[in-house]
Amino acid sequence: MILSIEQLNVSTKEKQLVHNVSLSVRKGEWFALVGQSGSGKSVLSQAIGQMLPANLKANGTIQFMDQNMLTLDRKQMKDIRGKRISYIFQNYHGSFTPFRTIAQHFQEYQKAHGISSKEKRKENAIEALESVGLDASFYKRYAFQLSGGQLQRVSIALALMLSPELVIADEITTALDSVSSHKILQLLAQKQKDTGCAILFITHDWRHVRRYADRLAVMKDGQIIETGGKHRILDHPRHEYTRQLIKAAPILSSGLRSGLEEEKKHEPTFS
Amino acid sequence: MKLLYALAQKKQKGKWQLNLLKLLLVVIVLVCLYTFLYLQHDATLTNLGERLQDSSWEHPLGTDHLGRDVLTRLLLGGQQTIGYSLFALLAALLVGIPIGLISGYKGGVVDRIFMRIADGFLAFPDTIVAIVLSGLLGPGIGNLMLAIVLVKWVNYARLVRSTVMIESKKDYILAARTNGLSSFSIIKKHMIPHIVGNVLVMASLDLGKIILLISSLSYIGLGAQPPVPEWGTMLNDSKSHFQSHPELMIYPGLAIVLVVLITNMLGDYWRDRFDVKKEMQG
Numbered sequence: 035m036i037l038s039i040e041q042l043n044v045s046t047k048e049k050q051l052v053h054n055v056s057l058s059v060r061k062g063e064w065f066a067l068v069g070q071s072g073s074g075k076s077v078l079s080q081a082i083g084q085m086l087p088a089n090l091k092a093n094g095t096i097q098f099m100d101q102n103m104l105t106l107d108r109k110q111m112k113d114i115r116g117k118r119i120s121y122i123f124q125n126y127h128g129s130f131t132p133f134r135t136i137a138q139h140f141q142e143y144q145k146a147h148g149i150s151s152k153e154k155r156k157e158n159a160i161e162a163l164e165s166v167g168l169d170a171s172f173y174k175r176y177a178f179q180l181s182g183g184q185l186q187r188v189s190i191a192l193a194l195m196l197s198p199e200l201v202i203a204d205e206i207t208t209a210l211d212s213v214s215s216h217k218i219l220q221l222l223a224q225k226q227k228d229t230g231c232a233i234l235f236i237t238h239d240w241r242h243v244r245r246y247a248d249r250l251a252v253m254k255d256g257q258i259i260e261t262g263g264k265h266r267i268l269d270h271p272r273h274e275y276t277r278q279l280i281k282a283a284p285i286l287s288s289g290l291r292s293g294l295e296e297e298k299k300h301e302p303t304f305s
Numbered sequence: 306m307k308l309l310y311a312l313a314q315k316k317q318k319g320k321w322q323l324n325l326l327k328l329l330l331v332v333i334v335l336v337c338l339y340t341f342l343y344l345q346h347d348a349t350l351t352n353l354g355e356r357l358q359d360s361s362w363e364h365p366l367g368t369d370h371l372g373r374d375v376l377t378r379l380l381l382g383g384q385q386t387i388g389y390s391l392f393a394l395l396a397a398l399l400v401g402i403p404i405g406l407i408s409g410y411k412g413g414v415v416d417r418i419f420m421r422i423a424d425g426f427l428a429f430p431d432t433i434v435a436i437v438l439s440g441l442l443g444p445g446i447g448n449l450m451l452a453i454v455l456v457k458w459v460n461y462a463r464l465v466r467s468t469v470m471i472e473s474k475k476d477y478i479l480a481a482r483t484n485g486l487s488s489f490s491i492i493k494k495h496m497i498p499h500i501v502g503n504v505l506v507m508a509s510l511d512l513g514k515i516i517l518l519i520s521s522l523s524y525i526g527l528g529a530q531p532p533v534p535e536w537g538t539m540l541n542d543s544k545s546h547f548q549s550h551p552e553l554m555i556y557p558g559l560a561i562v563l564v565v566l567i568t569n570m571l572g573d574y575w576r577d578r579f580d581v582k583k584e585m586q587g
Binding site: 083085088112113114115116117120121123125128129130131132133134138142143146147192 | 412413475476477479480481482483484485486487490494495498
């Protein structure tokens with residue numbers, strides 16, 4: 035078990051945003067967290083890395099490997115963020131500081147985690163860029179010179195560079211067109227295969243869930259209403275809300291909703 | 306400077322204006338510095354035998370009512386006026402920027418405390434603070450500068466705070482945090498470049514105001530004290546001879562106008578340069 039959240043509550047002074055959430059992510063799996071906008075998915079994901087805004091308070095336990103994240107101090111959190119848990123965000127343009135180059139981002143993040151040789155850092159960065167299909171010429175560029183898909187690739191390269199055990203991908207394809215998002219997810223799946231990291235994949239898109247997830251949890255109004263294997267939930271949802279959500283999603287193919295038959299015919303290629 | 310240019314990658318239109326301004330400012334500073342190295346006359350040595358002379362080779366701008374060389378006093382006064390203004394400005398920046406950064410980045414109670422203090426200072430006009438301080442601590446350039454710092458830091462703290470508050474909500478700051486950067490390096494590398502432009506514009510506009518303030522308070526006798534050759538003090542000294550020798554007031558007056566104009570134009574230029582909205586339109 036990489037991550038196990040037990041009885042987590044997140045609230046402001048007036049309002050509770052996450053109610054008694056418990057879930058666990060296993061080593062190397064693709065765990066999808068599905069729900070409408072405002073269901074508390076992002077807040078939950080931010081609570082994991084202690085990234086909550088100052089006015090939100092979390093209590094409960096968030097067990098990552100053998101540590102309770104909510105009891106760690108600043109210094110320990112700093113060491114975990116980016117190295118053992120990394121994030122990829124929806125807003126790819128916003129994730130890069132506008133006046134700093136891709137190179138500076140790579141350099142800085144590695145330096146923060148104790149890689150002291152500048153040459154080594156550059157080598158790592160270019161290797162990471164190449165592993166997501168971008169050549170070394172991207173190294174010197176600014177974020178605004180890259181397209182959305184390219185930036186999201188860079189984000190993935192950055193997130194995976196220090197081989198974290200857990201990658202939290204918060205709606206990473208929402209702002210991309212469907213072809214680009216498909217490519218990005220394929221890349222992410224490929225990288226997961228290579229590195230064996232677990233992915234907490236936050237989304238509202240059933241197509242991605244159907245295609246990539248191993249297990250999933252459905253979230254509504256700050257509560258998890260259903261957890262289980264992909265096929266179980268997609269084909270035999272127990273909860274009325276899950277049923278409605280699945281129904282509302284566009285389906286382009288015949289066969290089972292979880293895509294069991296379709297996958298037999300068109301096995302996705304990860305090469 | 307590289308950062309500044311990266312921030313505002315803009316057509317090099319009107320660059321000669323900037324160069325002209327820079328050149329003028331540099332010339333003034335150099336001239337004032339030169340005086341320091343090569344002094345023909347003592348700025349404070351009175352020589353009543355040579356009082357109120359007209360222009361001559363010996364005294365290019367004549368002498369004042371105590372027989373002191375006006376040009377020497379004017380140039381040394383430049384050192385005083387510009388130097389004190391820069392120093393006061395720098396001190397205000399050094400107080401205001403860190404407070405703004407902390408206030409904006411930390412938020413919460415810290416922010417509230419700092420900002421209420423700032424509001425308190427903001428309630429008093431700078432001239433009043435300077436006069437009150439002079440009344441309490443006695444007149445003098447030191448107290449005047451203290452007054453200026455007390456009044457001016459607020460503007461910078463608020464400017465920096467608002468920029469930092471806007472920026473720290475953005476995703477790239479979140480991204481930097483999720484990648485394990487410390488608050489210090491986030492502020493240093495990801496925040497400071499954002500505020501440099503705004504602060505530079507405000508500071509160069511403020512420099513003119515501070516020069517005026519120092520000069521005007523020295524003129525009413527609250528700043529530099531005679532016989533220090535400060536432009537405001539020089540104006541004050543020569544006001545009783547205005548009828549017979551108006552040039553004694555015109556020289557320091559012109560000097561003040563010139564320097565204030567230059568700093569204002571420089572400020573305007575930088576404001577245009579860092580104006581992102583204008584850049585988007587054209």
